[in-house]
Amino acid sequence: MTGIAAPGAGGVPSAGVQPAVAGPDGADQIDLPALEISGVWKSFGALQVLRGIDLTVAEHEVVCLIGSSGCGKSTLLRCINLLEPIDGGRIAVKGEEITAPGVNVNLIRRRIGIVFQSFNLFPHMSVLHNVTLAPRKAAGKSRVRAEAEATELLDRFGLADKRNEFPDRLSGGQQQRVAIVRALAMAPDLLLLDEITSALDPELVAEVLNVIRELARGGMTMVIATHEMGFARDIANRVCFLDGGSILEQGPPAEIFSHPREARTQQFLERIIEAGRL
Amino acid sequence: MSGFFGSGPLDTGDLIGLRASGPPPVRKRDGRAALKSTAIAAVSSVVVFGLLVAVVVNSPNWADVQAQFLNSRWFDYSLPEIFGAFAVNVQLFCIAEVLILVLALFLAVLRSLPGPVFFPLRLMATVYADVFRAIPGLLLITLLGFGIPGLGIAGIPVDPFPYAVIALTLVYSAYVSEVYRAGIESIHPSQEAAARSLGLTRIQALRYVIIPQAVRRVIPPLLNDFIGLQKDTILVSYIGVVEAFRESSIITAAKFNYTPLMALALIFLVVTIPLARLTDWLVGRDRRRFLANAR
Numbered sequence: 001m002t003g004i005a006a007p008g009a010g011g012v013p014s015a016g017v018q019p020a021v022a023g024p025d026g027a028d029q030i031d032l033p034a035l036e037i038s039g040v041w042k043s044f045g046a047l048q049v050l051r052g053i054d055l056t057v058a059e060h061e062v063v064c065l066i067g068s069s070g071c072g073k074s075t076l077l078r079c080i081n082l083l084e085p086i087d088g089g090r091i092a093v094k095g096e097e098i099t100a101p102g103v104n105v106n107l108i109r110r111r112i113g114i115v116f117q118s119f120n121l122f123p124h125m126s127v128l129h130n131v132t133l134a135p136r137k138a139a140g141k142s143r144v145r146a147e148a149e150a151t152e153l154l155d156r157f158g159l160a161d162k163r164n165e166f167p168d169r170l171s172g173g174q175q176q177r178v179a180i181v182r183a184l185a186m187a188p189d190l191l192l193l194d195e196i197t198s199a200l201d202p203e204l205v206a207e208v209l210n211v212i213r214e215l216a217r218g219g220m221t222m223v224i225a226t227h228e229m230g231f232a233r234d235i236a237n238r239v240c241f242l243d244g245g246s247i248l249e250q251g252p253p254a255e256i257f258s259h260p261r262e263a264r265t266q267q268f269l270e271r272i273i274e275a276g277r278l
Numbered sequence: 279m280s281g282f283f284g285s286g287p288l289d290t291g292d293l294i295g296l297r298a299s300g301p302p303p304v305r306k307r308d309g310r311a312a313l314k315s316t317a318i319a320a321v322s323s324v325v326v327f328g329l330l331v332a333v334v335v336n337s338p339n340w341a342d343v344q345a346q347f348l349n350s351r352w353f354d355y356s357l358p359e360i361f362g363a364f365a366v367n368v369q370l371f372c373i374a375e376v377l378i379l380v381l382a383l384f385l386a387v388l389r390s391l392p393g394p395v396f397f398p399l400r401l402m403a404t405v406y407a408d409v410f411r412a413i414p415g416l417l418l419i420t421l422l423g424f425g426i427p428g429l430g431i432a433g434i435p436v437d438p439f440p441y442a443v444i445a446l447t448l449v450y451s452a453y454v455s456e457v458y459r460a461g462i463e464s465i466h467p468s469q470e471a472a473a474r475s476l477g478l479t480r481i482q483a484l485r486y487v488i489i490p491q492a493v494r495r496v497i498p499p500l501l502n503d504f505i506g507l508q509k510d511t512i513l514v515s516y517i518g519v520v521e522a523f524r525e526s527s528i529i530t531a532a533k534f535n536y537t538p539l540m541a542l543a544l545i546f547l548v549v550t551i552p553l554a555r556l557t558d559w560l561v562g563r564d565r566r567r568f569l570a571n572a573r
Contacts, residue, residue, distance in 0.1 A: 078471075081475050083471050083474065083475060106474075106477050106478070106479050107477070109474065109475055109476065109477040110476070110477035112475075113475075113476075114475045116468065116471070116472065118468060120468045120469060120471065120472035121472075122469065122472070122473075122486075122487050122491075123491065124490050124491050124494065133473075133476070133478070133486060133487075134473075134476035134477055134478060137478060137482050137486060138476060138477035138478050138479075138482070139477070182476070183475075183476070186476060186477060
């Protein structure tokens with residue numbers, strides 16, 4: 001993925017904490033990575049979950065995070081969305097440091113969508129209300145406009161006829177698609193997907209993955225934590241293998257899945273193959 | 279059981295004929311069992327309550343007690359009067375209830391604010407809940423009802439009604455805030471995470487996502503507290519509010535007969551039992567839903 005090398009240009013004046021601070025002047029922004037994570041540490045009590053994660057994601061890039069349960073994939077995504085405060089390091093979105101003290105987390109989160117394993121739809125609201133809540137209340141859009149945009153999105157993902165249903169009337173796959181639409185309704189720069197098919201019955205996985213494929217075709221920048229190796233190989237521009245809270249190995253999917261260099265990666269993939277998931 | 283076995287050949291025929299007809303024999307057995315248990319319940323109720331009535335009616339002074347407490351003349355005489363005074367209880371209940379619902383929700387939200395910055399607010403709300411749950415309602419009504427007007431501040435009302443409302447609101451909002459808080463804490467943190475991840479502020483997440491779900495969940499316990507409040511409105515008679523209990527006591531004292539108090543008891547029964555039934559029905563419905571979801 002040569003595209004990732006680009007941020008090096010912006011990052012050269014390494015003396016400054018924020019590379020290319022002059023974000024607003026549009027010309028520079030093209031070179032800025034969609035997401036830049038450097039040296040991120042995070043622990044819960046005595047448990048160190050992230051140990052110095054470095055990861056740069058270019059515009060329109062799809063990065064899959066793989067690794068065994070507890071390796072830190074979900075925590076990393078939650079840190080990027082600022083749902084968890086980090087202990088050390090920095091995270092920047094399009095060159096703007098989001099982990100700096102005093103940033104408005106509510107403004108940052110609007111730009112970063114996240115979809116959870118357990119859907120987390122609001123059970124007391126209809127599908128349409130779920131999707132329009134944030135555009136109306138956080139982004140201040142009018143009801144008419146928010147509903148028009150939501151309807152268009154729901155239609156695009158085959159959910160138009162479900163707009164007035166409540167979440168408990170939908171299948172798991174439909175709920176997860178609504179959750180994706182809800183995140184997309186804020187027109188995020190970056191979409192984080194946290195094992196979004198793990199809670200689904202096997203026959204419902206495909207409909208959700210197809211949505212992600214369509215988003216990837218549309219150029220959405222995504223960071224995806226997943227156990228679906230076939231899907232990762234298919235969709236990712238780059239695969240990162242996390243082990244013990246750091247990225248042990250990364251590269252194009254063909255390379256990671258066919259010729260993993262690290263012994264830990266090989267072991268992990270062998271177990272996955274044994275389980276019939278690749 | 280023997281009935282079930284007795285109808286065996288028929289059942290087998292059904293089972294062979296159609297797979298879907300499996301359930302009917304079971305339902306038949308259930309129906310018989312239900313009938314049987316209803317019959318047992320009816321018989322035992324008649325026996326128990328019959329015995330109780332027999333004991334009371336055959337007690338040595340039953341005739342006197344009947345004349346003192348169940349006198350139809352004084353019942354007919356006092357019921358309209360008491361019913362008229364009951365309007366004051368209803369008024370008190372309605373005003374206090376609205377204030378309680380609002381104040382208690384505010385207190386519950388204060389207590390659920392996170393972080394060290396809000397510690398003083400959390401502390402205040404906690405102290406409030408502790409203090410007003412500790413002081414008996416009648417005591418607080420008395421202290422406020424006699425104490426505040428006693429200050430003699432110009433323009434302060436002398437009428438006891440406002441102090442009755444305030445005292446009941448203080449006591450019950452402490453309880454109700456705990457109910458709300460339990461509801462708020464019962465909403466899974468992932469709901470807040472989902473709301474915050476979309477860019478909603480903490481207050482917006484509370485307002486649009488957490489509180490609406492929490493309130494739905496605590497409606498049955500809230501109704502329970504309403505029932506308590508309804509009954510406790512008679513406590514304010516102590517500071518001179520002429521409401522239904524005061525009215526019945528006045529008639530009782532004037533006529534040397536306790537029947538007006540029985541009339542008041544009847545009014546409370548008629549008003550409260552439907553609310554109690556509704557509460558039980560809601561609790562049962564929530565339980566059934568919970569079990570259905572857990573399956």
